[in-house]
Amino acid sequence: MSGIEKMRVLYDLHMHSTSSDGMNTPTELVRLASERGLAGMALTDHDTVAGVRAAETEARLAGLDFIPGVEISTRADGKDIHMLGYFVDPDNKLFLERLAGLRSVRDQRNELILERLQQLGVEITLDEVKDRGGRPLGPGESVGRPHMADVLVRKGYASDLRDAFDKYLAEGAAAYVSPPRITPVEAADWIREAGGIPVLAHPGLYGDDELVRTVLEAAKPAGIEVRHPDHMSDDEERYRKLAEEYGLLTTAGSDYHGVRQGKVFHGELGAYTVEAAVVDTLRQLSQQ
Template identity: 35%
Template structure:
């Protein structure tokens, strides 16, 4: 069985470890096929590939693209991409452009509920200021004792409907799919269990994604519960999607699972990596 981990992050977006350190952690967790998928950024791919190959792991280039669909944010992972593709590079640069302004508005809203200096505090955690994210704000709030964990921060301050939540218009689904496919990659809906859609909206998302050439869905991921493993395995069967697997690792101790430690995919599903050379 292939121990694949095809969704994780480094200091190039909102992870706490450099690509080489993530690679070592993946190898130590038993991963044999790895992809680093930073948010809207592919600058760390050369480092990640070199580290993976030095450790004896197979590596595929990846990225996680922020998308606005039906007025909410979803994420689409691109796997086995060519990170040098000009259309992808330019598209990601454009979608990164709004993060700083959004971060300043988040900080203003947090100040309104008694949390000052959040913008400067979040920047301390952002190795790449152009990719300032809610996770960086969450780490600042934990550091200063407003919450005990980053998940608690999201629940109290940064999730939709909370005082620090700021919606943003990211790439369209069509744009993200075009960038991934133009770079020779496979598009994967990331952690669908996290999205607050109705059954009708989910059905529309899966239909549109498939019609645009979307090939796979994350089934076993660190963002899903065991019940959701089964739910999205059924979605993969129903729509003919291939199945992906990834920890969504950001930092030691922050998520539900470690690199390489997830259950294997159900035997009857076709893994997204089946035909990769």
């Protein structure tokens, strides 16, 4: 079997489009996934499903299996925790209203971060952030810290994206702000109520495995994202064992946000994948 044929049974289950903080449109992501020989993909924008229908249509034309998804921002024990949702209904009215509320919190956070930056003598505006390099916001779309990082680099306040996050935007950095959010339990419940299956995103980024255990026990997701660009090999091994202990699925995704300032953020699309069997199980769970 050739390398391309092997890739045809693989899925990338974590990526972001211009509907949140990615650089590629939903349709462009589908084309990239097809070009890289994937069997399918999930679009998991932050707190929005605005790009799902466009991606779904393009995937049908490209012959790709498409999973409607989302990544919900939550807060637990003073840390930002993200919950992925797969096979959510993008037309569920209550779910859409709930996501709109989350984006409102994100907007508040953006304003607070910009206020902090101004106090630090860093002059960037919300209009500059929303411009997104000439791609104005559409209905249901949102901006995030990567958009701010772009502006910080362009205006000379940081040397690159990583520098922008390290200095100003990462958790614990000078301008970092996190207003009250819903809990991981609420996010998992919302996903299930929208017909989807919750999976805990990139647990290695939280730096607290006891908190990860607490979230798993309380929110009861169906899986853990084990393979992720920011996980080292020992992280993967640890979370595989944790998944086995709790009887959970192990998933993977590139968390692809596109190319910013010449660098891929986080991982290259298609570089972190799962076998079709994992997707089949997620689909079956969503139909129960």
